[in-house]
Amino acid sequence: MADKYRQALGQIIREPGNGVCADCGTEHPSWASSTIGIFLCQDCAGMHRALNSISRVKSVTLDNWDSDQVELMQGIGNSRAKERYEMNVPPFYRRPQKESVEVLKKEWIFAKYQRLEFTDADKQDAYNCAKKEGLLLKLGRDRKLFQQRKFVLSRPENKLQYFVIEDSSKKPRPKAEIDLDEVNAVFVPEKIGHPYGMQITFYKDGSTRSLFVHSESSKDIVDWYHAIRAAKLERRRIAFPDRDLDTLAEDLTRDFMLEGWLYKMGPRNEPFKRRWFTLDKRKLMYYEDPLNAFPKGEIFIGHRDAGYHVTTGTTEDKPTGGSPFCFTLHTPDRKFVLKAESKEEMDKWVDMLNKVIDMPLTPQDSKLAAILVPKKSNSIRLIKR
Ligand SMILES: [Zn+2]
Known part of the structure; x- marks a missing residue:
């Protein structure tokens, strides 16, 4: 009998809307809420457990299902649940995705099913x-x-x-x-x-x-x-x-594209110093400590057409002493020689910087360039584009 119900579930999960997690959109959900009637990824299912009486989570493939539960899944499913629970999601609200930070996923789930914030706009x-x-x-x-x-x-x-x-x-x-x-x-x-x-x-x-x-x-x-x-x-x-x-509502807030420790060579080829780097779209900031109020420097990253590019390995006039995992960010008037702790880290930075360099410039980017223009407090001259 149990096999029969699991087989039925296997059919239901293939219906439109059920192929992704109802809460974060992750593909191939393998869990379900047998009381709400939705399919979920493992992460979201874990958070649903905190909803206690509202949501009972079960594995689609491992748990035993009965006929009432399967019927409920058939009768509701992700699309119908969405119509009900996401009727009034305001345009500024950040819908979490697979890679979103846990706190956003958790509160999305609580707001949606427990506080019914998106069922009733008065609850916002x-x-x-x-x-x-x-x-x-x-x-x-x-x-x-x-x-x-x-x-x-x-x-x-x-x-x-x-x-x-x-x-x-x-x-x-x-x-x-x-x-x-x-x-x-x-x-x-x-x-x-x-x-x-x-x-x-x-x-x-x-x-x-x-x-x-x-x-x-x-x-x-x-x-x-x-x-x-x-x-x-x-x-x-x-x-x-x-x-x-x-x-x-696009880009109301921006997540950082990449953060981490790198080593940076001084402007006159002084030895590498360890710095915390934060890539905030076209703004690359570096800090002595990740929790400092102000960065030590900010570099505007313009478009490839304006002379910005990244190279790996050594640069003629910037001797790295044979250190591995070095890469250079070229701006129209300075080269920044940086060193990662591993090849994997280096590749991540090089890929992300290239991605930014190839993005089309927006009016906001030009505004940013204007803000970052010459700083007397350090030796970096930032380029106005
Ligand atoms: Zn999920």
Whole structure:
């Protein structure tokens, strides 16, 4: 009997919509929620276990199924469940994919099935709001301690601010005021060493300033992330009322394309120094410490047509002393000789840099080039294109 039901399930999973995980789109799901009636990948199935009474997960191939459960899977399935649970997903909401950070997947699942946020648009006040206030733990600039800070996001003022919580007799002054248009938020759990860690970046005095924050609640940090995205989309909607929302919702936040340790040769061929590199689309930043507030340098990466390219191995005027895994980023007026710790790491960086160099330049990229233009604080001259 059990075989008969499993066979039936094998048929149902081949029906349109069921071939990918209902929550993250991963192909060939092998798990299912026998109460919600959807097929899931192993990761999402694991997160569904925390929904307890709402979702019962079973393996499609290993567990025993009964006729009622199979009937439910037949009657619902991924497409119908999507119509019900994703009826009102706002355009700014980040739908997780296979490679997305765990906290985004987890909160997507909770928002969808437990809090029914996308079934009822009235349940989105925590992020779709004109003003949001709350406490987050922020890393001090000395990088030693996370301390509670009050964050305030205001759409009418177009600002994200944070405050030190002092005695209430004094009028609090914001420690930072960030224009919403230029703020970016990225989940960086490994870098911060906390599963709900987020990096907020913005420009300050011509350089990229980073704030590192986390919350003890996954819902809270994901709400802040979406509050920033929602506010940015609202700004764009007002500025470009004729454009369609889905187009405006592209790139509300940008994940870093690649991060990691590399060794960098000095501008006058000084010995290699270990630096933390972050590739943020056309901006390559390097830090002494990954959790520093400001990078030591920022390099604008222009288009191949403008003379940007990457080579591997040695460069004539930049002797590497025979070190393996070296590669050179050529910009129109400087060569950056970099060294990875393994061939695999080197290939990753070279591939990603080439990908960026070949991307078409956007108006935002030109704006970025203008911001990164000459810095007196270090010897790198950045190129305006
Ligand atoms: Zn999944």
